[in-house]
Amino acid sequence: MRGFLGAMSMVALMGAASVASAASRSLHYEPAVVELTGTVVVEDHYGPPNFGETPEEDAKLRVPMLRLDAPVDVAGDPHSDTNLSSFEDVDQMQIVLVQGRSVDGFIGKHVTVTGTLAEKLEGGDFTQVLITMRTIKLAR
Numbered sequence: 055m056r057g058f059l060g061a062m063s064m065v066a067l068m069g070a071a072s073v074a075s076a077a078s079r080s081l082h083y084e085p086a087v088v089e090l091t092g093t094v095v096v097e098d099h100y101g102p103p104n105f106g107e108t109p110e111e112d113a114k115l116r117v118p119m120l121r122l123d124a125p126v127d128v129a130g131d132p133h134s135d136t137n138l139s140s141f142e143d144v145d146q147m148q149i150v151l152v153q154g155r156s157v158d159g160f161i162g163k164h165v166t167v168t169g170t171l172a173e174k175l176e177g178g179d180f181t182q183v184l185i186t187m188r189t190i191k192l193a194r
Contacts, residue, residue: 080127083137084170090185091193092122092167094149094160097180105177117180118149118157120167128171128183137173141182147171148179150186157190164193 081088100106101113122145130140149157149167168189174182 080129081171082129083131083134084172084186087168087170087188088185089166089168090120090122090126090147091165092120092146093164094157094162094190095119095121096157096161099180101178115178118151118161119146119181120149120165120185121146130173136175137171139173139182144181144183146181148181148184150184152186155187155190157187160190160192165190166193 095118096116097119099115099117100109101115104112106112125143125145128141128144131137150169150172151157167185167187169185169187172184172186174180174184
């Protein structure tokens with residue numbers, strides 16, 4: 055009986071450990087800095103003025119995306135005005151480029167991107183969660 059209870063205790067502990075590790079993969083919005091690994095792709099999307107409602111008038115945009123190696127969860131921030139929503143199993147994020155940064159030379163490659171996360175806000179945001187890129191490097 056003691057062996058059975060010991061085995062059951064071990065199973066319970068292992069279950070708790072897997073729950074803890076699943077919870078620990080939950081990411082947070084800015085100002086937290088995250089590091090994600092995946093493949094850079096470029097998708098075509100309609101842009102201003104109407105983001106696809108008038109395709110003949112709308113700009114054609116080439117939007118960089120990070121297709122993640124493994125899905126992540128993103129925890130909403132109840133103290134934020136803009137990053138309130140939580141998302142599970144996010145497998146792709148739009149890469150927001152600032153200050154002259156570029157993904158040129160990384161398209162189709164396996165990379166690690168460091169940056170901050172934000173929730174979709176406007177028509178030019180094409181995924182529910184976006185990553186504002188600080189750095190990009192080839193993944194090992």
